[in-house]
Amino acid sequence: MDVLWAGWRSTYMGEVQAGTDTDACLFCELPSASDEDAYILERGETAFSVLNLYPYTSGHLMITPFRHAGMPGELTSDEQSDVWRLLTRSQAALADVLGPHGYNLGANLGRAGGAGVLGHFHLHVVPRWSGDANFMTATANARILPEPLIETWQKLRVALDA
Template sequence: MTESDHEEQYGVGEPDQFQRLWTPHRMAYIKGESKPTGAGAGDGCPFCEIPKMSDEDGLIVRRGNSAFAVLNLYPYNSGHLMVCPYRHVADYTELDDAETAEVARLTQDAITALRKASGAHGFNVGMNLGTVAGAGIAAHLHQHVVPRWGGDTNFMPVIGQTKVLPQLLRETRQIIADAWPHD
């Protein structure tokens, strides 16, 4: 640290040798900003609002007839996608046959695209059905596709409760969209 660093930090605690990795964008998630106010589709559900946006603004990687793939705004790893039906349903058993098939197909295509785009070594794929199961937005079904690499769990998330993501979400969205299998 330089003397000017100490001056800028004056009054905020004793200077030390630690570097700080500030992630202020995570505070929106922690505070629950933009979370739905209720369980209905008209209660501010982001998975109902995202399809109304452009692909770039909504971070949509692929649109299907009854479902879409979108980057997670608060990813566990770079390339963390979610596959969501357009219809506002909470439980997997509520999907009709066409929705079930398209969620499955988009999930397979997401894995193919992420392997091509990022060289992922493996994946965590799954749904958290209900708040008690860990669903952040329980009212609208979504399946997570999280790319994994050997050694991607390092000291940052374990000790610092921080994920280091090497790429901006818009750049990640474009790379994955470009790698998506063509119909």
């Protein structure tokens, strides 16, 4: 599992990693793009779900509020509810589309917690398959992506609309 957490430190976009709280925030900017361009899966009232551009496994997605807020306790109750609602919906869609054997949920809070994008809470949802970590180790951290992101996005959108 240590390997997995290291993977989560990878950022959605590399250039954001060196940024600070005051620099342009990826999660604040993403919603202005089209769903397809940004791989946004769903837009709720106060939060949205989006595929990770550099997934640890196929279907690796993130759920984040629209508003720039860093810690879970800074989220309003509406935002907390929306994040959880999107979590349950996206997890069900992942189950339908990809049939993973399990999942990891996680958030890296603050610089010392390994957050790639500081100050904007985002929950990672990582589908897992039996033996995937061993396979990753065997291939020296190569990212094995059996499916292009756009295909995963399209399938998940269909599942979410069902």
